[in-house]
Amino acid sequence: xxxxxxxxxxxxLTAFExxxxxxxxxxxxxxxxxxxxxxxxxxDGKHYAYRLTGKGTKVSLTFVLFH
Numbered sequence: 001x002x003x004x005x006x007x008x009x010x011x012x013l014t015a016f017e018x019x020x021x022x023x024x025x026x027x028x029x030x031x032x033x034x035x036x037x038x039x040x041x042x043x044d045g046k047h048y049a050y051r052l053t054g055k056g057t058k059v060s061l062t063f064v065l066f067h
Contacts (some may be wrong), residue, residue, distance in 0.1 A: 012028065
């Protein structure tokens with residue numbers, strides 16, 4: 001589990017060109033909990049992977065349009 005989250009963090013850092021000092025593993029855990037609480041993401045079965053819900057897709061598209 002921790003290895004999966006660490007890999008997720010590395011993927012995010014690479015994709016968004018962030019430093020590990022700027023976006024730590026604790027911050028990633030916090031963000032995942034908040035997105036789950038708001039119904040934006042859900043677990044993909046029994047895996048430690050997440051996917052956007054319908055609501056999450058709409059919110060993401062809104063952010064992309066305004067960016």
